[in-house]
Amino acid sequence: MPPVAQWTGTPKVKGSSESIRMALLTASLIGLQFTWNVEMTYCTPYLLELGLTKSKISLVWVAGPLSGLIMQPIVGVIADRSTSRWGRRRPYMFGGTVLVSMFLLLLGWTKEVVRYFVKDEASAKSKTVVVAVLSIYGIDFAINAVQGSCRGLIVDTLPISKQQQGSSWASRMVAVGSLIGYGAGAIDLRSVFGPMLGDTQFKQLTGVAALTLCLAVGVTSWAVTERVRVLDVDVEEKISPIEVLQTIAKTAMELPRGIQAICHVQFWAWIGWFPFLFYSTTWVGEVYLRYDAPADVKAAGDLTGKVGRVGSMALIGFSIITFVMSVLLPFFVRSPADDKASGFTPRPPKKIAGIVTELEKHKPSLLTAWTMSHCLFASSMIFAPFVRSLRSATLIIAVCGVSWSVACWAPFAFLGVEINRISQSNGHANSHANRYSDEHEVPPTIHLDGGLEAAGDKVSNQGGDTGKYLGIMNLYTTLPQFVGTGISWVVFSVLEPGKSPELSEAPPGEQHPTDGPNAIAVCLFIGACCACFAALATRRLKRMQNY
Structure with missing residues (x-):
């Protein structure tokens, strides 16, 4: 029988109330989402301005799924076995944050860095593209290590x-990070900071993103105290790189049915979300340039900044709706743990007991809300190819905020419940095989502030496999992005094989015409169809797990 991990200490979060403790525990995600938003909002128009075609840019965005496929599972397995006195997650959060910040600054100042070393203008242009793409890969690989650690910490x-x-x-x-990110992208930062952070909107944003990520991760790292895993040298050896890969492959092939069903939903959902997250800002900007922009807008310069600001304005509505729904929906949606909970149920005051009881009866489950969110996303994006105005594009983007608020919440809620159930089962199975000393004893119940809960509550994850299962679910989030990349590459190659007439400075002979369908809109339409399959997979999860 494999040894049960031993621990010292109790997880704690600073703060005078539960709301403050929850906010501090999850604050790192503000910086993460801000960084993702800068990359997804500005990098596509930035690369188009450098002269890349959309089909080549779709291959650049393989960086996202590739880094998630490699980094999150590997970092998850290694962190699960970490015995650092700082905890299992925070060291990787800190190290990854430093790397992300360095690559962000390199991306913003790519032209200046390349021209410092390369004096020939033609050679400098080609090398600028190479360094920009390598910077994007560096950001994606490092930020996936940070993201997996932040989620695992929760x-x-x-x-x-x-x-x-x-x-x-x-x-x-995540919604706050999006709102701040898109808000910062929508205003002219040069008028706010002056030349201090650079002479373009893109440079300003990369600097602000690096600073925001460091502050957000720093706040969470300061506020949270992790349990420390104790290595028993008599029964446990250090894991080799080959064993890490073997562990990941074995876990992926033998997933518990509940986690496997959640992963299947994620697979279909993220084929739909991939084009939305990476191309929606550029799509909104292109709609504006094609149908609503003044004729002389291109001559004014800094097209990347203009398209980014127009797209960010549209996505501010998306972020506001995401935030509002993420606050309100938990009060009107039944938790998956509530459906199977037993024991004491708190009674409301007698005067409102009837109303509260009636509302509780009609509360939809989180699984139902997840299903409906897929349907809403599909019904919005299916209209993308028919949009002919900035107002219409903004409207359908904003509506998707409802779906995104559930997409950022539901899969991790279900996965957290499943991981803890598995951990409890393993703990009960091994309870007679292992006895801890008083020094290394795990507290019987763990509360957010380090205290003890009511005797009937269930303990936090004790099996040490959080990072592993989060990494596996991330595989099902990143693999569909490869599918989405393949779809977008085919669509861009067929519909827009030349350089962008809206954003590049290429001569007319190298540009694709603007009288055909917008290729990004077609990708959004295909994503809507995949969201329908995600809705069906969610219904199968309901039948399988009886949530």
């Missing part, structure tokens, strides 16, 4: 009864 710290609450707070922080 699951590790919270007991099973608070997994949905933690996921909903994480969704709120």
Whole structure:
């Protein structure tokens, strides 16, 4: 029988109230989402301005799924076995944040860095593209290590009864990060900071993103105290790189049915979300340039900044709706843990007991809300090829905020519940095979502030496999992005084989015509169709798990 991990200490979060503790625990996601937004909002128009075609840019965005495929599972498995006195997650959060910040600054100042070393103008242009692409790969690989550690920290710290609450707070922080990111992108930062952070909007944003990520991760790292894993040298050896890969492959092939069903939903959902997240800002900007922009807008310069600001304005509405729904929905949606909970149920005051009881009866489950969110996303994006105005594009982008608030919440809530159930089962199975000393004893129940909960509550994850299962689910989030990349490459190659007439400075002979369908809109339409399959997979999860 494999040894059960031993621990010292109790997970704690600073703060005078539960809301403050939840906010501090999930604050790192603000910086993460801000960074993702800068990359997804500005990098596509930036690369188009450098002269890349859309089909080549779609291959550049393989960086996202490739880094997620490699980094999150590997970092998850290694972190699960970490015995650092700082905890299992925070060292990787800190190290990854430093790397992300360095690559962000390199991306913003790519032209200046290349021209410092390369004096020939033609050679400098080609090398600028290469360095920009390498910077994007560096950001994606490093930020996936940070993201996996931040999510793992939430699951590790919270007991099973608070997994949905933690996921909903994480969704709120993602929405806050999006709102701040798109808000910063929508205003002219040069008029705010002057030349201090650079002479273009893109440079300003990369600097602000690096600073925001460092602050957000620093706040969470300061506020959270992790349990420390104790290595028993008599029964446990250090894991080799080959064993890491073997562990990941074995876990992926033998997933518990509940986690496997959640992963299947994620697979179909993310084929739909991939083009939305990476191309929606550029699509909104192109709609504006094709149908609404003044004739002389291109001559004014800094097209990347203009398209980014127009797209960010549209996505501000998306972020506001995401934030509002992430705050309100948890009050009107039944938690997956509630459906199977037993024991004491708190009674409301007698005067409002009837109303509260009636509302509780008609509360939809989180699984139903997840299904409806797929349907709403599909019904919005299916209209993308027919949009002919900035107002219409902004409207359908904003509506998707409802779906995104659930997409950032539901899968992690269900996964957290499943991980904790598995951990409890393993703990019960091994309870007679292992006895801890008083020094290394795991507290019987763990609360957010390090205290003890009611005796009937269920303990936080004790099996040490949080990072592994989060990494596996991330495989099902990144693999469909390869599918989305392939789809977008084919669509761009067929519909827009030349350089962008809206954003590049290429001569007319190298540009694709603007009288055909918009290729990004077609990718969004295909994503809508895949969201329908995600809705069907969610219904199968309901039948399988009886949530």
